[in-house]
Amino acid sequence: xxxxxxxxxxxxxxxxxxxxxxxxxxxxxxxxxxxxxxxxxxxxxxxxxxxxxxxxxxxxxxxxxxxxxxxxxxxxxxxxxxxxxxxxxxxxxxxxxxxxxxxxxxxxxxxxxxxxxxxxxxxxxxxxxxxxxxxxxxxxxxxxxxxxxxxxxxxxx
Amino acid sequence: xxxxxxxxxxxxxxxxxxxxxxxxxxxxxxxxxxxxxxxxxxxxxxxxxxxxxxxxxxxxxxxxxxxxxxxxxxxxxxxxxxxxxxxxxxxxxxxxxxxxxxxxxxxxxxxxxxxxxxxxxxxxxxxxxxxxxxxxxxxxxxxxxxxxxxxxxxxxxxxxxxxxxxxxxxxxxxxxxxxxxxxxxxxxxxxxxxxxxxxxxxxxxxxxxxxxxxxxxxxxxxxxxxxxxxxxxxxxxxxxxxxxxxxxxxxxxxxxxxxxxxxxxxxxxxxxxxxxxxxxxxxxxxxxxxxxxxxxxxxxxxxxxxxxxxxxxxxxxxxxxxxxxxxxxxxxxxxxxxxxxxxxxxxxxxxxxxxxxxxxxxxxxxxxxxxxxxxxxxxxxxxxxxxxxxxxxxxxxxxxxxxxxxxxxxxxxxxxxxxxxxxxxxxxxxxxxxxxxxxxxxxxxxxxxxxxxxxxxxxxxxxxxxxxxxxxxxxxxxxxxxxxxxxxxxxxxxxxxxxxxxxxxxxxxxxxxxxxxxxxxxxxxxxxxxxxxxxxxxxxxxxxxxxxxxxxxxxxxxxxxxxxxxxxxxxxxxxxxxxxxxxxxxxxxxxxxxxxxxxxxxxxxxxxxxxxxxxxxxxxxxxxxxxxxxxxxxxxxxxxxxxxxxxxxxxxxxxxxxxxxxxxxxxxxxxxxxxxxxxxxxxxxxxxxxxxxxxxxxxxxxxxxxxxxxxx
Ligand code: FES
Ligand code: FES
Numbered sequence: 001x002x003x004x005x006x007x008x009x010x011x012x013x014x015x016x017x018x019x020x021x022x023x024x025x026x027x028x029x030x031x032x033x034x035x036x037x038x039x040x041x042x043x044x045x046x047x048x049x050x051x052x053x054x055x056x057x058x059x060x061x062x063x064x065x066x067x068x069x070x071x072x073x074x075x076x077x078x079x080x081x082x083x084x085x086x087x088x089x090x091x092x093x094x095x096x097x098x099x100x101x102x103x104x105x106x107x108x109x110x111x112x113x114x115x116x117x118x119x120x121x122x123x124x125x126x127x128x129x130x131x132x133x134x135x136x137x138x139x140x141x142x143x144x145x146x147x148x149x150x151x152x153x154x155x156x157x
Numbered sequence: 158x159x160x161x162x163x164x165x166x167x168x169x170x171x172x173x174x175x176x177x178x179x180x181x182x183x184x185x186x187x188x189x190x191x192x193x194x195x196x197x198x199x200x201x202x203x204x205x206x207x208x209x210x211x212x213x214x215x216x217x218x219x220x221x222x223x224x225x226x227x228x229x230x231x232x233x234x235x236x237x238x239x240x241x242x243x244x245x246x247x248x249x250x251x252x253x254x255x256x257x258x259x260x261x262x263x264x265x266x267x268x269x270x271x272x273x274x275x276x277x278x279x280x281x282x283x284x285x286x287x288x289x290x291x292x293x294x295x296x297x298x299x300x301x302x303x304x305x306x307x308x309x310x311x312x313x314x315x316x317x318x319x320x321x322x323x324x325x326x327x328x329x330x331x332x333x334x335x336x337x338x339x340x341x342x343x344x345x346x347x348x349x350x351x352x353x354x355x356x357x358x359x360x361x362x363x364x365x366x367x368x369x370x371x372x373x374x375x376x377x378x379x380x381x382x383x384x385x386x387x388x389x390x391x392x393x394x395x396x397x398x399x400x401x402x403x404x405x406x407x408x409x410x411x412x413x414x415x416x417x418x419x420x421x422x423x424x425x426x427x428x429x430x431x432x433x434x435x436x437x438x439x440x441x442x443x444x445x446x447x448x449x450x451x452x453x454x455x456x457x458x459x460x461x462x463x464x465x466x467x468x469x470x471x472x473x474x475x476x477x478x479x480x481x482x483x484x485x486x487x488x489x490x491x492x493x494x495x496x497x498x499x500x501x502x503x504x505x506x507x508x509x510x511x512x513x514x515x516x517x518x519x520x521x522x523x524x525x526x527x528x529x530x531x532x533x534x535x536x537x538x539x540x541x542x543x544x545x546x547x548x549x550x551x552x553x554x555x556x557x558x559x560x561x562x563x564x565x566x567x568x569x570x571x572x573x574x575x576x577x578x579x580x581x582x583x584x585x586x587x588x589x590x591x592x593x594x595x596x597x598x599x600x601x602x603x604x605x606x607x608x609x610x611x612x613x614x615x616x617x618x619x620x621x622x623x624x625x626x627x628x629x630x631x632x633x634x635x636x637x638x639x640x641x642x643x644x645x646x647x648x649x650x651x652x653x654x655x656x657x658x659x660x661x662x663x664x665x666x667x668x669x670x671x672x673x674x675x676x677x678x679x680x681x682x683x684x685x686x687x688x689x690x691x692x693x694x695x696x697x698x699x700x701x702x703x704x705x706x707x708x709x710x711x712x713x714x715x716x717x718x719x720x721x722x723x724x725x726x727x728x729x730x731x732x733x734x735x736x737x738x739x740x741x742x743x744x745x746x747x748x749x750x751x752x753x754x755x756x757x758x759x760x761x762x763x764x765x766x767x768x769x770x771x772x773x774x775x776x777x778x779x780x781x782x783x784x785x786x787x788x789x790x791x792x793x794x795x796x797x798x799x800x801x802x803x804x805x806x807x808x809x810x811x812x813x814x815x816x817x818x819x820x821x822x823x824x825x826x827x828x829x830x831x832x833x834x835x836x837x838x839x840x841x842x843x844x845x846x847x848x849x850x851x852x853x854x855x856x857x858x859x860x861x862x863x864x865x866x867x868x869x
Pocket of ligand 2: 094095096097098099100130131132133134135227495560561
């Protein structure tokens with residue numbers, strides 16, 4: 001039995017523990033917002049947050065995530081109101097949209113650990129998240145806006 | 158306002174919706190797609206489909222028959238309709254059309270969505286508004302001439318009394334389609350031309366958007382496939398013992414295209430695929446390699462080629478000129494959409510349902526249907542459909558969001574496969590290709606070799622141009638034409654059939670033809686000591702729109718600094734898919750390496766429907782073009798593709814992406830394509846900047862990133 005805590009809910013699953021987390025999410029829990037693209041850890045489409053850190057779920061055995069806090073795109077907000085989503089909407093980032101879960105979760109992880117990232121910080125955090133549609137310029141500007149919103153929110157609370 | 162007479166065979170009011178809650182406007186697509194087709198009068202197969210639904214809560218649903226793969230038709234087409242209908246953007250929702258022949262031939266490609274939708278969707282909006290105006294005047298008991306429509310309301314101007322569209326549905330449903338309606342003039346548009354947000358953004362930032370790979374059906378199985386690694390090879394046999402020993406494996410079998418593993422989840426199928434022992438018959442195809450392809454291309458006589466453009470004299474006969482010769486090689490490229498090839502199917506008795514991330518639901522339907530029947534039945538079907546124009550209700554295609562298309566999803570190979578698999582499993586099944594199958598079994602961007610020869614007169618002006626293009630899978634059509642007014646020219650292309658599957662790749666023939674044309678023109682300019690931008694203007698006397706984008710980009714991209722030597726710049730321009738694009742690339746040399754600092758892009762796509770989407774398409778196209786210019790290529794060795802995933806078929810990353818600035822020409826001409834025209838000019842603009850910086854031309858793509866290793 002595999003026990004996983006995903007977006008605050010605990011799931012007990014009859015799945016081999018060495019199955020990559022990606023496929024547990026997608027095929028066993030129908031959490032399809034996390035995407036498969038390369039399967040070998042080089043594109044970032046499958047990024048989820050494990051205890052707040054971005055992690056490539058296609059190369060992470062599910063049992064490695066047991067006991068940790070897993071957050072997927074479905075878990076960041078029920079109302080699309082996370083500051084990163086608000087900035088994404090404002091900058092109209094997605095085209096086909098397929099890579100966007102990975103972009104958004106990587107951006108959230110970056111901003112949580114670095115509230116005022118430089119261009120180079122963004123390059124370091126996001127360059128491994130591939131987008132064939134070429135939304136990079138907008139991902140960059142949306143992260144800058146999101147950083148500002150999060151600082152505002154932080155100072156209000 | 159422009160008066161027009163709606164074609165009353167084209168528009169059809171379908172009356173109240175099933176629940177009685179909405180007004181539905183239908184369009185007879187078979188008529189609108191082909192007004193002369195004889196099927197128009199054939200009431201038997203006349204089954205018009207909903208195009209627009211207006212509900213009592215003031216909601217407007219626009220049904221879009223194009224595939225949404227990122228280029229924005231799910232927003233652009235509703236914008237056209239909503240503007241003419243006079244509703245607010247917040248009222249508008251979009252819905253995907255089912256795949257039925259009444260929507261005509263459903264295929265998204267060739268940057269055609271805007272061009273196809275422009276008249277039909279606006280007319281649909283205008284006709285409905287006219288109906289509502291009549292209904293409003295009846296409801297308010299006032300003359301129609303005193304009424305106006307705005308923001309979802311019919312307003313009686315003299316009194317300000319008003320009634321909402323939603324309240325008028327019942328009356329409107331009883332009225333006939335009007336004889337006369339009005340289309341707006343460009344200065345009357347309220348939504349068209351504005352950067353309204355896309356209707357699919359919220360689904361795409363929340364994980365809600367469903368792509369083909371996200372379809373989940375009760376009791377669904379998961380399959381994957383191995384194709385013969387060598388093109389043209391055949392299956393001899395396989396041993397599935399090791400695969401079948403894995404827990405969760407359901408079945409292993411072969412279909413026409415390869416060996417299939419079916420399991421309880423995708424991962425188990427992938428694992429079992431890894432340990433399959435397959436024996437292939439490679440025939441002689443193992444000899445195929447990049448070297449053998451080049452050798453073969455060179456051996457083909459260009460005499461057989463198709464003449465694309467020919468004027469003036471044979472350039473060999475021109476005297477008192479200087480000659481320059483050059484050649485370029487453009488390699489195969491893969492599409493690598495981020496969503497790998499996949500498809501889902503289910504048989505319910507005789508009925509086949511398919512969920513396909515496809516650019517062409519119509520072709521998916523044809524493919525699915527073909528794969529449900531044996532040859533005899535298929536032949537009979539073909540005859541029947543010729544005679545009766547029949548549509549098989551037992552084959553249903555559901556189109557999903559596409560995680561990128563770029564031309565790859567114009568092919569329906571994954572549909573053919575999943576239908577065969579579903580037939581064998583008898584259960585709903587999703588087929589997902591691994592990324593290596595996706596890279597190694599694509600329909601590639603063609604391989605081409607361009608031989609150019611130019612003549613320059615004493616003033617340094619090009620007066621002769623000869624371009625012989627030979628390649629595998631190349632287009633020999635109009636995309637090979639050059640816009641430049643050079644008196645003596647010959648452009649000839651030889652398409653060589655080969656065992657490597659090729660197909661459309663974002664911007665199709667324009668990609669390779671533009672590189673050769675635009676880079677060679679700069680080589681000629683340099684040989685004739687001309688400013689390459691000025692030279693283009695001189696040679697484009699009768700192409701005012703292309704000239705204009707070059708003039709604008711010269712200003713926006715600081716071309717004056719090219720002349721002073723302050724910046725390393727290169728320019729390229731092209732008309733494609735009805736639009737006109739000029740780009741300036743700025744590079745920076747750092748030791749022996751170079752870096753692209755900025756791409757400045759000017760687009761004239763006629764009247765701009767949504768400036769933000771148009772800019773996004775230029776940005777995306779530039780990134781796509783830079784990948785092929787600098788990073789990726791598909792090579793062959795021993796009959797197979799050498800690359801398998803993003804580690805050896807790298808695409809541009811965030812860090813590699815230069816600053817991109819896009820300017821749109823303010824135009825009232827017919828709106829044109831935006832999905833592809835930004836691609837072709839990127840590579841030559843960069844190559845021209847390098848030529849300017851180093852004095853040596855680029856001979857092949859992708860360009861070397863270091864200058865010392867040369868551009869040969
Ligand atoms: S699918 Fe996991 S990194 Fe690409
Ligand atoms: S938006 Fe299409 S791959 Fe990133």
